[in-house]
Amino acid sequence: MKKYTNSEIKARLVLMVGLALSLTFIMSIGMILYSLAFIVQPLEVSPNDSKSWETLSSVLLVLAGALTGLLASNGLKDRQDEERDID
Numbered sequence: 001m002k003k004y005t006n007s008e009i010k011a012r013l014v015l016m017v018g019l020a021l022s023l024t025f026i027m028s029i030g031m032i033l034y035s036l037a038f039i040v041q042p043l044e045v046s047p048n049d050s051k052s053w054e055t056l057s058s059v060l061l062v063l064a065g066a067l068t069g070l071l072a073s074n075g076l077k078d079r080q081d082e083e084r085d086i087d
Contacts, residue, residue, distance in 0.1 A: 014074050021067045028060055 004012070045053075 014070065018067065018070055021063055021070070025060065025063045025067065028056065028063070032056070
């Protein structure tokens with residue numbers, strides 16, 4: 001069995017975390033769109049539903065920020081490592 005280098009392990013970890021965050025984000029957005037399009041909603045929103053929407057919107061903001069931060073920091077670290085190798 002091949003032993004992975006630290007950079008290969010890091011790349012696989014970033015890929016798995018990115019896929020998990022992306023899948024969670026896409027499923028959440030899909031369920032929101034499905035509930036808006038295909039489920040009959042009452043004219044007045046109940047307090048429980050409004051709190052659920054507030055919580056879900058906060059969770060989606062955190063997921064989007066985490067995914068963006070993960071991708072941005074990964075690209076910056078890789079560029080710095082390449083510049084060190086060149087010097």
